[in-house]
Amino acid sequence: MTVAGESASADSAGSTNTVFGVPAGLLAAAASLVLIGAFLAVVYDITNVVGRRDQFVLLAAGTLALATVVGWTLRPRYALGLAVLIAGGGFAAYFLALPESQVALLSPERLLADTFALLSGLSALRLLSADVWALAVTPGPVFLAWYLAVRGRIAPAVAVAGGGLGLFVLTTDASGTLTLLGVGAGMAAVGLDGIDRFGSAGGQLDVLTVVLAAMVVLSATVTVLPGAGGSPVIADGGVAEQPTVEASLVSADDRISVVGSISLSPQVRFEVQSTSPDYWQTATFDRYTGDGWVRTGDTRDYEGGRLAGPEGPSRLVRQTVTPATPLDSMPAAWRPVAVSGDIENETLVTQQGNLRPDRAVEIGETYNVTSAVPQYTAASLRRTGTDYPDEIRERYLALPDSTSDRVRDRAAEIAGDAETPYDKAVAVEEWLEANKEYSLRVSRPDGDIAESFLFEMDAGYCTYYASTMVVLLRSEGVPARFVTGYTTGERVGGDRYVVRGLDSHAWVEVYFEDTGWVRFDPTPAGPRQDAESTTLSDARDEGQTGVDTNETNVESNETEQPTTTATDTETPTEDGNETNVTPAGGSPPGPSIDERLGVTPTGDGAVDDDEGGGLVPEMPSRETILVGLVGLLGVVAGVRRTRLPAHLRFATAAYQRRTDSPADDVFRAYDRLELALEREYRPRRPGETVRSYLDSLSRVGVDERTRQVGRLYERAKYGDGVTRADADEAVAAANAVVRARLPLVRRWTD
Amino acid sequence: MTDAHADADFDSAPSVEAVSDLATRISENVERVIVGHHDAIEDIIVALFARGHLLLEDVPGVGKTMLARAIATSIEGSFERIQFTPDLLPSDVTGVNVFNQQTSEFEFREGPVFGNVVLGDEINRAPPKTQAALLEVMEELQVTVDGVTRRVPDPFTVIATQNDVEPDRTYDLPLAELDRFMKKIHLGYPNEAEETELLGRVSGHHPIESLEPVASAGDVRDARERILDVTVSEPVRRYVSRLAADTRARADLGVSPRGSIALVRAAQARAALDARDYVVPDDVQREVRSVWAHRIRTTDERAGRDVVERAIDTVAVE
Structure with a gap:
């Protein structure tokens, strides 16, 4: 960078190396800015979800401006001190902003543990006061990185900004695309800095292009590391298999990313014996990010005894769960208050009140859970007020700053007339059931999930229904949250239920004063059960293992839904939406197995039309085209690097057609000769004459005959011209020299 | 010079090979006196053949005068030396009309500028007016005194030296006048072997005393004509x-x-x-x-x- 002076004066005496006419130093600084931008974009997304977005934008712009000014004026020593001061001040502000209850818990071990958790994949979104945290971490690295870039110290600048971005890669907050952009920009910055310092001789630019292209293409096509359980990394082009509903919803993860098309797994997961059928809840999520859900707060150990139950009246339900495959969650009816069994000592309790195992629960490792299931009626819920506790308000009414007005307008339209929170919830639930089709085959929308589902999509599955319902309720001031788990499963006599992967589900809980959390399920039950039972029967037809226990697949068994048996007491769904009981062995109409299991990749949108119409035919993937272009660019640079064009050009120099002009023949003969010498020794420099070029090469083996061509060239060009005989001599000499260096041609012509 | 060109006899014009041969003879002859400085000798010959003048910038005592004399002798030409000093007048360079009492007429006494090879020593020590007098001759190839114009001999080449060790007592040549010199070269000190050889040669009679011409001024004029072509x-x-x-x-x-x-x-x-x-x-x-x-x-x-x-x-x- 020219303003820095330091790198410019380092060598090459003031001459600036350029890339496509732009000073390389300037480009390097620009690439650093892109990397810093990637870092800022991640924090922007965080603040968008957790709040203080506008403050963040101001802060980031201010920091960049300050760094620019300081970069021009202040020496590195003082600037470094300033950076430390800024970073330290940020973190001090974060700790001051933490609620007192949390500060009381602060201890060195705790801080260490938190840091470790953050670095090993804990999303920053899960931090308490994540908004303040984001504002605290931003200025330090941004200031230092941009300051260094302005000073022309590209490498340290990239290290600082890359470190910042790297932190968010570890916390999983940085998306793949942003990470790639950041890493690519950092790479480009360092490479351009090298060109700035040492010039682009030796094809530096080509190498840089090849490396960048390889990074983009490889990261777009090759998945070396499997995606984490709860957030499948699915390339939009559909390279990986489609995830199952279960994998995307039910696991120990603290975060759910909504994906595109999804399939159902017919495998039996566990068997539960319960005094009352229910939905088996595994996790609850409070923070909506626009593209998924995050569970905030820490877990604590279950230390025996009885956990707090719901605020209102409840009755105890005892469940005995026997895993059929290792489980990394602990399904239980809401709200679990006690656990017993081997896993008891390794049970964690989330801040939302769910249980989760500290390790996988092994096959056959039975445990007992006691749940206090809330008791309520529609009438009792209608009577509750809206004087919610502050904690509920803060956590369960928050929406991303980017939530659009049309979502809020639509929410008001749907639930505006309802007077009580309960009526609003019912209104939203019914509206969703009535207006959206159930389908497992959807393409992941680009923007906000709820907004896309409301306005652009005609169909979706439980995640879309539940997410949208929560967003609509929250924008109407009704506290709600996103819950994942399993539906009741297949009843196998008496009080036992077999639960399969395809029973995994997402639904909504709404908070009511004096009652606690109450379940609402906006997903139309009929189509969902159809899809599930079709999957099951198909799997049976195909003879898959692990689909049945000894007791299932008996004609008399019913896939019993809790809503059918407990409508009056438990679930406020009033109509018969979920009474649609399908015989397990039946073959209800529906999409063929291939489509539902998602054998066809999402990107290939040709067969979508029978799935309820309206699906926008997918772009034959902009990304694929983009990746292809980048790859092509890399290939071009690589080809340049291998000097293939030079080889081809040289091959064409093997022959020469004689013209009427002896002088032209001599010129062409000399050009061919020079091409051959260029390949073997070195090219002629711009200010080097033909004579001195050949003279210098004669010291390393150019023969007299070759030099004679040079003399003829001189005579033709500067002197009194050449004769036909001279021209023939030159052409013959050139033929000999060129063909001696082309083994194949030599063989033909000898 | 156009006159000379027109007078040239094209049939007898030497070939370029003859020009090359002439240059080789001169340079070999000069090298009998001057040790080393082969490139400088060629540079002087180029200036001589191309109707140019030459500026030597050097410390005193590296053989500038000897070199100029050797060149002059080799082409059987006259050699003149002008030592420029702060009190040198223009007429000291160009010559002056003096009254001859025997004939009762003014007759022109030629200044040192009338020579085939003129060495202008330490040209930057003279005041600008005197410098200008020499430079005018270099450009015009003629001297005008009291309304009478006299041509300097042909060939005419000035080899001027500049003293750059005492810059405080000099009048630097303006760029416009530097432009009149075709070439400016440095001799520099001889290396060890050259200086040893040099000392061997001058221990007896100085070889310049016995140097013989290898060409005539006419040969140089012919070469100059040929080069124009x-x-x-x-x-x-x-x-x-x-x-x-x-x-x-x-x-x-x-x-x-x-x-x-x-x-x-x-x-x-x-x-x-x-x-x-x-x-x-x-x-x-x-x-x-x-x-x-x-x-x-x-x-x-x-x-x-x-x-x-x-x-x-x-x-x-x-």
């Missing part, structure tokens, strides 16, 4: 123009068209020395440093050479 093709002319444009882009004051003309002349002579009837870019490159470096005005003189070197490196040869 050496072909300068368009690519070469274009190359020179581009070099000149490059210096103009890089220096406060680049090379004037006069400088470009001088370069083409010198390159023609260089081609003839190489027994070639046409100029190649190599001739241009060989001459451009000594012909141009002193014509470029930058912050210091070294940078003038750098400008030329850079032009050679970057301007593409056709």
